[in-house]
Amino acid sequence: MDSIKNRLGVASAVFQRLVANKDDLIPVVSLRDTWSTLEATRHDEWANSRHNPRFRRDTEPSALQEIDSDHRNPHFTAADREVLQRGLTMCGLGAGFWIGCKTAPGEHTTMIFHRHIGDGRDITLAEDEFLGQLQPHFRQISRLLTSIAGYEARLSVTESFMNTTSLALITCDQDLGVHWMNTAAERLLHTLPQACFVRGRLGFRSIEATAMVRNLIDGQHGDTCRIGGEMPADVLHLRVLKRDAADQRRWGRNLTLIALCSPGTAPQIEAGEVADLFGLTMAEATLTTHLVGGMTVKDFAAYRGIAEGTARMQLKSALSKTGVGRQADLVRQVCQSLARL
Secondary structure (H helix, E strand, O other): OHHHHHHHOOOEEEEEEEEEEOOEEEEEEEEEOHHHHHOHHHHHHHOOOOOOHHHEHHHOOOOOEEEEEOOOOOOOOHHHHHHHHHHHHHOOEEEEEEEEEEEEOOEEEEEEEEEEOOOOOOOOHHHHHHHHHHHHHHHHHHHHHHHHHHHHHHHHHHHHHHHHOOOEEEEEOOOOEEEEEOHHHHHHHHHOOOEEEEOOEEEEOOHHHHHHHHHHHHOEOEOEEEEOOOOHHHOEEEEEEEOOOOOHHHHOOOOEEEEEEOOOOOOOOOHHHHHHHHOOOHHHHHHHHHHHOOOOHHHHHHHHOOOHHHHHHHHHHHHHHHOOOOHHHHHHHHHOOHHHO
């Protein structure tokens, strides 16, 4: 950006990706020259805010590509240009001109240049010709950044889901180096005594357990293994969901996606979600979640300080509303529902 800025002899050169949000344009990526980076706070207060008439949606490019300026843009009124001049002066900038490229409906990129403060000239013929030569490279960069933004958006959605599911997931290499894990896996490894996560690696207390997991990743003994703990309830189950989960040509190594669970660990289920999903009262849903966690009706009644008969009436009502006849079927339905995620 510094080279282009110096070539044009302007004060500022900034590349932006903008997306439409109702009547506004929102800059979601900004790549600036060195001076603009140092002045970013001051520029963002006005020049890159909704106060700037350029960030109205009606000013976005109407063609696939354009070269335009504050002087020539047909969407600006005389009042808009006056607002622009005052606002840019506050930011230490002069008049602006730019090259734009539509990348998708409601999305475009722009490389905008501002003259030095007090310089209100429109874009010159020489500058127009230079931006014309720059256009093919600008389009290529725009497509690349749009593609990267799409990957980042999908990755963000995926990670959000992975961190909300109760299924513990982890990706590691043959040396048990952990490259990613979700919140459920962190919680499980913190709970169980026979496994841990230390200095970026998946660790186990015994040499046998470590060898077992290495063999699991290699595929030498199937896709599942079981690692015992100090107590029967501490057992850890591992299952390979996908070997070569990452493209080795891009990542440089093989990664394996593994699911972990401890059957002795009570599932964490919110009573409010059970009530909403199954049409239960909060009292019925609270009983149900404790039954899923391993309590008996008698234990629940004592825990809540209610009569066992009252608890049994709540269970009977929950069974009726969910259309099942047995407590075991009620627990199964809840565990297979979205409340389990």
